[in-house]
Each structure stands twice: as structure tokens, then as C-alpha cells.
Amino acid sequence: MYDYSQWNHIFKLDPNKEISDDELEKICESGTDAILVGGTDDVTLDATISLLVRIRRYAVPCILEVSNLEAVTPGYDFYFIPTVLNSNDPKWIIGMHQQAMKEFAHLVHAEELVMEGYCILNEDCKAAKLTSAVTDLSIEDIVAYAEVSEQLLKLPIFYLEYSGTYGSPQVVEEVSTVLNNTKLFYGGGISSAQQAIEMKQFADTIVVGNIIYDNLQEALLTVKAVKEGATK
Numbered sequence: 001m002y003d004y005s006q007w008n009h010i011f012k013l014d015p016n017k018e019i020s021d022d023e024l025e026k027i028c029e030s031g032t033d034a035i036l037v038g039g040t041d042d043v044t045l046d047a048t049i050s051l052l053v054r055i056r057r058y059a060v061p062c063i064l065e066v067s068n069l070e071a072v073t074p075g076y077d078f079y080f081i082p083t084v085l086n087s088n089d090p091k092w093i094i095g096m097h098q099q100a101m102k103e104f105a106h107l108v109h110a111e112e113l114v115m116e117g118y119c120i121l122n123e124d125c126k127a128a129k130l131t132s133a134v135t136d137l138s139i140e141d142i143v144a145y146a147e148v149s150e151q152l153l154k155l156p157i158f159y160l161e162y163s164g165t166y167g168s169p170q171v172v173e174e175v176s177t178v179l180n181n182t183k184l185f186y187g188g189g190i191s192s193a194q195q196a197i198e199m200k201q202f203a204d205t206i207v208v209g210n211i212i213y214d215n216l217q218e219a220l221l222t223v224k225a226v227k228e229g230a231t232k
């Protein structure tokens, strides 16, 4: 079983976006610690199976981030399960999860499920809109969500999500000071090696998504930057 708590860099592939075999090979052989397959909407079973089969040509760990139950397939190394802590709607905090367990508890291997406490901070991203996330938060509010994750819920991962936009290094730094056991993931808008290094100073793991599709060369440089400059 892989140890996700030691991962510094993750590429997130959107099952809803095209990627050629040549591009996928570069991503999988880049030295990244893992490939996370996930997106907010229109994630289909065909797409999650197809990406799994293609990624399995390589040795890299492969995780499905579950956003809808219809698109779950066996064969991934882990299933990362988001809970949106700053959602206004209990459905996205625990409701979908309760329904999922009601239906699928008999299929679950508990050691493959990893809960991610999301705090979504870009009000314009699809995930924020879908989950009615309350994004107008002070640093103290955000830090308190991190403390809830570690001290009350004892979550393995707290995920600062700025999907589509580069976030505040100050927020990531403040949050990092209150987490000891829960791992801090940062994702959003990383589009250069320098940004990767900046966020990695404070986050345990950085997640790189959209730039894969916009500028593959820059995306690949984020891996090198993190591997050479990892301080945390």
C-alpha cells in the first residue's frame, strides 16, 4: 500500500478533458508522486475506467477522487473522498457520504478510502458553486476549519482549494502552523515552477491540474521544482 502522507506533488487529471497518449506518458513518467483523477461535473464511468487503464501502463500510483457515485470503478489504489467543510449545504459535508455508505458499504475496503476536508476558496470555481461553498472567509475562519479537521474530525487531509486561480501563500502558511498530523494539500492555479515552490514551502502536498492542459512543459517543470526544492 502506498503512503500518501509522503507525497509532495500530485497531478490531477480531469476525466472530462482530452489528453493524448504522448502527453499522458510525460505526466506519468514525470516523477510526480501520484495521479489523482477527478473533476466536479460530467465525470462518467467510461472516462474514469478509460483513464485508469491508460495510467496503469505506468508505475505511478493512481487515485480516484470521488465526486459522483456513478463514476466509481474498482482498480484504483485509493479513493479520495471530499467533504466540503465550508459548504452551506449538509449534503456536501456528510449527506452524500451517508447515502453512499447506505448503498455501498458492503463493497468498501476501508483502507482504500481517504477523507479529504476541503475548504474551497475560489468563489468562481465549479466546485464552489455546486456545493454552495462560503468563500468569504477570514484567515481565522480558514485556520479554524483546519483545526476542526485535525483536532475534532482527525482527517488525514485538509485541502485548501483555489481551483482555477492562484491562492494566497499567506493563508497556506497560517494554516500550516496549526496542522501536525493532518496533511495540508494545496491546489489551485499553479502554473510555474516558482509558484510550485512558493506553495510547497507551506503545504505538504501541492496539486497541479489545469496547467497540464494549457502548458504541459510548465506543468512538468513543477515536478522538478518540488523535487529539488522540497523543504517540508
Ligand SMILES: CC(C)=CCC/C(C)=C/CC/C(C)=C/CC/C(C)=C/CC/C(C)=C/CC/C(C)=C/CC/C(C)=C/COP(=O)(O)OP(=O)(O)O
Pocket (backbone or CB within 6 Å): 014, 038, 039, 040, 041, 065, 066, 067, 068, 069, 072, 073, 074, 075, 079, 081, 082, 083, 084, 092, 093, 096, 097, 098, 100, 101, 104, 107, 108, 109, 113, 118, 125, 126, 127, 128, 130, 131, 161, 163, 164
Ligand atoms: C471499488 C469500489 C466499487 C469501491 C466503493 C467505493 C465507494 C463508492 C465508496 C463510497 C464512499 C463514499 C463515502 C463516497 C462519497 C460519495 C460522494 C459523491 C461524496 C460527495 C463528494 C463531494 C463533496 C463532491 C463535490 C465536488 C468536489 C469537492 C469535487 C472534488 C474535486 C474538485 C474540487 C475538482 C475541481 O473542480 P473544479 O476545478 O471546480 O471543476 P472542474 O475541474 O471539473 O472544471
Ligand SMILES: O=P(O)(O)OC[C@@H](O)CO
Pocket (backbone or CB within 6 Å): 012, 161, 162, 163, 164, 165, 186, 187, 188, 189, 190, 207, 208, 209, 210, 211
Ligand atoms: O486545476 P488547478 O487550478 O491547478 O487546481 C488543482 C486542483 O486543486 C483542482 O481541484
Ligand SMILES: [Mg+2]
Pocket (backbone or CB within 6 Å): 014, 039, 163, 209, 210
Ligand atoms: Mg479543474
